[in-house]
Amino acid sequence: DAGVTQSPTHLIKTRGQHVTLRCSPISGHKSVSWYQQVLGQGPQFIFQYYEKEERGRGNFPDRFSARQFPNYSSELNVNALLLGDSALYLCASSFGGGGVAEAFFGQGTRLTVV
Amino acid sequence: QKEVEQNSGPLSVPEGAIASLNCTYSDRVSQSFFWYRQYSGKSPELIMSIYSNGDKEDGRFTAQLNKASQYVSLLIRDSQPSDSATYLCAGTRGSYIPTFGRGTSLIVHP
Numbered sequence: 001d002a003g004v005t006q007s008p009t010h011l012i013k014t015r016g017q018h019v020t021l022r023c024s025p026i027s028g029h030k031s032v033s034w035y036q037q038v039l040g041q042g043p044q045f046i047f048q049y050y051e052k053e054e055r056g057r058g059n060f061p062d063r064f065s066a067r068q069f070p071n072y073s074s075e076l077n078v079n080a081l082l083l084g085d086s087a088l089y090l091c092a093s094s095f096g097g098g099g100v101a102e103a104f105f106g107q108g109t110r111l112t113v114v
Numbered sequence: 115q116k117e118v119e120q121n122s123g124p125l126s127v128p129e130g131a132i133a134s135l136n137c138t139y140s141d142r143v144s145q146s147f148f149w150y151r152q153y154s155g156k157s158p159e160l161i162m163s164i165y166s167n168g169d170k171e172d173g174r175f176t177a178q179l180n181k182a183s184q185y186v187s188l189l190i191r192d193s194q195p196s197d198s199a200t201y202l203c204a205g206t207r208g209s210y211i212p213t214f215g216r217g218t219s220l221i222v223h224p
Contacts, residue, residue, distance in 0.1 A: 033212070040122070042202050042214030043158065056211050090157055103212075105157035 004106035021076040025093030032074040035090040120215035133190040137203030150202040193222040
């Protein structure tokens with residue numbers, strides 16, 4: 001049974017560029033959340049989508065956006081990349097709309113901005 | 115005050131000992147709390163959830179919640195070297211916004 005899958009696993013971008021990260025949830029899960037984790041810190045909540053609707057947004061600038069598709073997969077988009085956006089981006093899926101309780105994390109996308 | 119606070123450690127314990135990991139939270143965090151384990155270079159894995167005051171046990175793990183003191187802890191009995199990881203405490207702000215602490219690094223030495 002496939003877990004949460006994220007692509008790509010690693011990515012190097014230049015400042016000012018745009019990036020799209022992708023996430024496929026566990027089959028049957030309807031909620032996807034995105035997190036940013038910098039070295040030495042816990043994951044910071046970016047977005048949660050449930051049934052294709054945005055349910056929550058963390059304290060991130062408008063350069064960050066996301067969407068969820070009819071098959072419940074999701075994309076996270078970041079525009080005008082800054083060096084400080086370098087981090088591990090985690091996607092988590094859950095069956096219901098709950099935040100953390102039933103959440104299963106993907107392996108993450110390591111984004112490096114140079 | 116940060117919403118969820120953890121000592122970054124590292125906490126070093128000998129194999130077979132009890133490891134005690136602690137977390138405090140602010141008024142902005144509600145009643146649902148979770149412990150995640152994160153191995154180096156890997157993604158977080160849910161270990162336990164706790165919603166009410168008291169203790170909750172699952173195998174070698176015991177989570178403790180004290181709402182009056184705004185304190186959550188995780189005890190790991192009979193610690194093994196394979197338990198060496200970063201342990202993340204998380205709470206829920208509002209109805210579903212998850213808030214993580216920075217994590218405590220645990221080292222179990224043989």
